[in-house]
Amino acid sequence: MSARIDLSDVGQVFWVQDDADKQKRQFVALEDVDLTVSAGEFLTLVGPSGCGKSTILDLISGLTKPSAGTLRIDGRPITGPGLDRSVVFQQYTLLPWRTARANVEFALEAKGGLTKAERVRIADEYLELVGLSEFANRLPGELSGGMKQRVAIARSLSYQPEVLLMDEPFGALDAQTRERLQEELLGIWRRTGTTVVFITHDIDEAVFLGQRVAVMSAAPGRIREVVDIRLDRSAAGDDDIRGTQAFAGYRHRIWSLLRERTGRPEEVASVA
Amino acid sequence: MPSTLLDERTDTGLNPRQRQAARATQVTSYATRLGRIGRGLLGFALLALIWEFVPRLGLVDSYFLPPLHTVLSAWWEMVQDGTLWTNLRASLVRSATGFSIALAIAIPLGAAIAWYRPTREVLTPPLEVFRNTAALALLPVFQLILGIGETSKIAIVTYACFFPVLLSTISGVSTVDPQLLRSAKVLGLGPVTTFRKVVFPAAVPTIFTGIRISGAAAILVLIAAELIGATAGLGFLINYSEMNFLIPKMYAAILTTTLLGLTVNYGLVGLERRFSRWRA
Numbered sequence: 001m002s003a004r005i006d007l008s009d010v011g012q013v014f015w016v017q018d019d020a021d022k023q024k025r026q027f028v029a030l031e032d033v034d035l036t037v038s039a040g041e042f043l044t045l046v047g048p049s050g051c052g053k054s055t056i057l058d059l060i061s062g063l064t065k066p067s068a069g070t071l072r073i074d075g076r077p078i079t080g081p082g083l084d085r086s087v088v089f090q091q092y093t094l095l096p097w098r099t100a101r102a103n104v105e106f107a108l109e110a111k112g113g114l115t116k117a118e119r120v121r122i123a124d125e126y127l128e129l130v131g132l133s134e135f136a137n138r139l140p141g142e143l144s145g146g147m148k149q150r151v152a153i154a155r156s157l158s159y160q161p162e163v164l165l166m167d168e169p170f171g172a173l174d175a176q177t178r179e180r181l182q183e184e185l186l187g188i189w190r191r192t193g194t195t196v197v198f199i200t201h202d203i204d205e206a207v208f209l210g211q212r213v214a215v216m217s218a219a220p221g222r223i224r225e226v227v228d229i230r231l232d233r234s235a236a237g238d239d240d241i242r243g244t245q246a247f248a249g250y251r252h253r254i255w256s257l258l259r260e261r262t263g264r265p266e267e268v269a270s271v272a
Numbered sequence: 273m274p275s276t277l278l279d280e281r282t283d284t285g286l287n288p289r290q291r292q293a294a295r296a297t298q299v300t301s302y303a304t305r306l307g308r309i310g311r312g313l314l315g316f317a318l319l320a321l322i323w324e325f326v327p328r329l330g331l332v333d334s335y336f337l338p339p340l341h342t343v344l345s346a347w348w349e350m351v352q353d354g355t356l357w358t359n360l361r362a363s364l365v366r367s368a369t370g371f372s373i374a375l376a377i378a379i380p381l382g383a384a385i386a387w388y389r390p391t392r393e394v395l396t397p398p399l400e401v402f403r404n405t406a407a408l409a410l411l412p413v414f415q416l417i418l419g420i421g422e423t424s425k426i427a428i429v430t431y432a433c434f435f436p437v438l439l440s441t442i443s444g445v446s447t448v449d450p451q452l453l454r455s456a457k458v459l460g461l462g463p464v465t466t467f468r469k470v471v472f473p474a475a476v477p478t479i480f481t482g483i484r485i486s487g488a489a490a491i492l493v494l495i496a497a498e499l500i501g502a503t504a505g506l507g508f509l510i511n512y513s514e515m516n517f518l519i520p521k522m523y524a525a526i527l528t529t530t531l532l533g534l535t536v537n538y539g540l541v542g543l544e545r546r547f548s549r550w551r552a
Contacts, residue, residue, distance in 0.1 A: 063454065081460050085458075093455040096551065097474075097550040106459075
């Protein structure tokens with residue numbers, strides 16, 4: 001289950017009020033964004049904060065409409081949210097009054113056409129996929145941050161979307177939990193073959209997860225370059241692939257791309 | 273053993289992460305807990321002793337404040353001859369009716385007001401005005417329009433219960449975590465389903481705060497209304513006993529209102545805990 005995503009000449013403009021002179025002006029969040037994600041691909045999107053990463057995700061998920069350009073999924077224009085796509089947010093967004101299992105069921109209820117027994121069976125299946133079978137009856141408040149995010153991932157996958165959109169899903173987790181979840185996410189992706197668009201501001205994370213890394217620049221938000229990542233994961237074996245020479249090379253390349261930008265006024269000010 | 277607040281609050285123990293790792297809460301020793309309950313009972317016993325002996329020792333006129341045992345025997349007498357039950361029932365029926373009517377109207381109305389931003393913006397200021405108008409100040413108005421019978425008493429209880437529930441419903445519904453709404457939208461849920469499955473359950477604990485305030489108000493306002501004009505009810509019983517110089521009975525009736533208030537409050541607190549368990 002996977003689909004191809006096409007963005008062409010996408011632009012997004014918001015009307016804002018300037019804090020200094022209270023004048024209304026336009027804020028260009030995105031400009032001329034062209035991006036194609038092929039079916040079954042794992043694409044990561046890095047960029048400085050405020051560059052419009054999340055805006056791109058909101059557009060693909062259908063939560064907002066673009067000011068210019070078109071977005072298509074398998075050739076069909078995106079007109080609103082749909083069950084062919086699912087989103088994992090940084091804040092876990094679980095319903096705190098529902099158990100882990102019932103939270104996964106929530107997505108299946110939205111899908112419809114399933115009996116209670118079927119929903120429970122599918123929910124348990126996906127909780128097992130993320131390694132949380134024994135916590136099915138816990139409330140989110142009784143789970144750690146990493147576990148909550150696993151539930152959110154199980155919920156997003158349970159209705160078998162063709163595209164999985166992830167907005168800095170591991171941003172609030174501690175380093176060790178984050179690395180574990182990154183590895184598990186890759187495993188899940190290989191098994192399900194879902195198209196994944198993953199947003200992060202962490203260069204290591206982007207290189208580790210992505211088959212391609214789209215590097216963005218800010219003000220206005222654009223795709224600066226798309227870097228192909230060719231890491232021989234099988235050769236690394238049990239070794240940490242992050243420690244290899246190739247990994248370091250990609251990390252430096254992306255770091256440089258993020259650095260050498262036309263300086264924004266704030267940045268110039270902060271340097272001075 | 274920690275004694276002052278300073279020692280108690282700064283005493284070291286498991287931090288939340290250790291507690292999670294150990295999957296346990298720190299034990300409070302049996303003796304400590306027993307001590308806590310014991311001291312609570314001690315406070316209770318002290319109050320009873322003061323009430324018993326202050327009139328007996330002649331520190332206050334025992335005609336106006338009879339010793340506790342006199343009050344308790346008057347209470348028991350009223351339990352046996354059915355006076356207490358008749359009046360308690362009258363009060364209960366009135367407050368329960370008014371309370372239920374208020375909930376039945378305030379919760380849906382509050383939800384509707386909060387759901388549509390313009391109605392919320394138009395209605396919030398006048399609602400604040402109504403809420404801050406003491407229900408009892410309006411008792412003459414209710415009696416003028418609805419007479420001095422049951423209707424005006426139930427109406428004033430409804431009025432007193434209505435605003436806390438309405439305002440807490442509005443606040444609960446309008447402060448739902450926007451992230452939850454976004455995730456519902458991403459799942460393609462319509463407004464009705466989103467309301468039923470996300471917004472309302474999220475608002476329940478906040479609504480319950482209003483319900484608890486209303487529960488207390490229902491009894492308070494009713495007793496006051498019954499003091500002024502009624503032929504049955506706890507308020508009537510207090511007033512009637514006082515007028516006829518049946519002072520022990522008057523205190524017995526007052527004690528009953530206290531018991532009723534305690535029962536209602538703890539009952540609602542218990543329900544509130546049950547419905548808000550997820551709010552860690």
